[in-house]
Amino acid sequence: MGFPKGFLWGGATAANQYEGGYISGGKGLAVADALTGGDGRNNIPRKFICDMPDGSRATFDAMEDVPEGAKAIVDPDTYYPSHIATDFYGHWQGDIDLMAEMGCNVNRMSINWTRIFPNGDDAEPNEEGLKFYEDIFRACKDKGIEPLVTLNHFDMPLHLANEYDGWVSRHTLEAFEHFCDVVLTRYKGLVTYWLNINEINIDVYMTSGLHEANTNKQNREQARWHRFLGAAYAVKKAHEIDPANKVGLMIAHGVSYPYSCNPEDVWCELTNARDYKWFFGDVEVRGYYPSWKVLELKRAGIELAKEPGDDELLREGTVDFYSFSYYNSEAQAASPEGKEKVGGNMSSGVKNPYLETNAWGWAIDPLGLRINLNQIWDRYQIPLMIVENGIGAIDVREPDGSVHDSYRIDYMRDHIKAMKAAVEEDGVDLIGYTPWGWIDIVSAGTGEMRKRYGFVYVDMDDDGNGDMSRSRKDSFYYMQKVYKSNGEDLD
DSSP states (O other), X not given: OOXXXXXXXXXXXXXXXXXXXXXXXXXXXXXXXXXXXXXXXXXXXXXXXXXXXXXXXXXXXXXXXXXXXXXXXXXXXXXXXXXXXXXXXXXXXXXXXXXXXXXXXXXXXXXXXXXXXXXXXXXXXOHHHHHHHHHHHHXXXXXXXXXXXXXXXXXXXXXXXXXXOGGGSHHHHHHHHHHHHHXXXXXXXXXXXXXXXXXXXXXXXXXXXXXXXXXXXXXHHHHHHHHHHHHHHHHHHHHHHOTTOEEEEEEEOOEEEESSSOHHXXXXXXXXXXXXXXXXXXXXXXSSOOXXXXXXXXXXXXOOOOOTTHHHHHHHTOOSEEEEEOOOEEEXXXXXXXSOBOOSSSOOSBOOTTSOBOTTSOBOOHHHHXXXXXXXXXXXXXXXXXXXXXXXXXXXXXTTSOBOOHHHHHHHHHHHHHHHHHHHTTOOOXXXXXXXXXXXXXXXXXXXXXXXXXXXXXXXXXXXXXXXXXXXXXXXXXXXXXXXXXXXXOO
């Protein structure tokens, strides 16, 4: 049977890691623009430089709560990776040509909120920013590439984070709704496929705000509630503006296994999976909080601030399809002491002794992708799309410009075979595949360039040095073969 006719093959990026042009064309500052680079080799995290209420200046790790009253700033003497990223802003025409050459018929990208509303809550949008994305979408259409647009991808206007603590405040929700009104109206007919909020199950500095992400559970749950409402509003508004629109959720959805058949490990895995991913899928697909979550909040003394109509909006704004990222799997143990921890996209589990890992400790598990697809399909019975998948590696560019990344080809082949089995043998309704970072982009976690995912090499190092030239890796030609054969030619 193979992949269905019209299957969406492409690649995925995020504006804060790829676009650059951080104050060009009327764009305002986002939280990502205030994040310094880090050093993954020496476990040095990205940081915020903040002005403090007493007039002093202090630096905080990105994953710790910034104190109330502190305001993240951009220091002119500090290097910030997102300011240039890999300069899609200056290379977008050529990059779209490369996507078309590779055989892509879909381009997953995001709109930078602050390119449309520089402060996030401005009364009027920035026309230059609107025109920038319109030109991109038209160029994609001219090349036979369908835009798949993420409305909010680890993106928060710095003004809203500093002044309103991001999604903790209802003000941010209202600003996001206005943003949705403008872009969904402007791009009617140009964009049909939308994602509302990227990896909504990951609470990080670029999605929530600066002050509440880690230690204040009341604020964290309130921020989640507002993000759910924003996601539902995007779906409802998209359908009102154009009934042809299809809107999907997006969840970081790795597979987890019980470490053993000990019932304690099985329960540990069940509760972890429920907390980490199924809760978020249930809300966006079914339109309400599951009973276990309601009881959990009640036991913790957490009462969500709601307004009339909120619950109805959640029920009315359920998604058309389920999209997710998949890189690796992990095991869950009730007693993790003495067991090796694993890395990978906010993983919290332990090493699976049956799987090999890459240089970053991510378990390589193609069968896990098939398991994932079946679990999601069985639970929700709506179309699925894999919108992130891939392997990060330290690529070596040869003197002639070539990159021989056979390890990436092996990873992609094995995972696409798992996808094909899920479609052919299991009956999963899979409609698209956009591997992460089809072109090299800066790391969201560390701000570095050394861990590359792309099929296209970009000449830039961890410090922003390089001429930004693009060159095709061996994996580019492999994916070209796969895409142009609709997934039939995999060897």
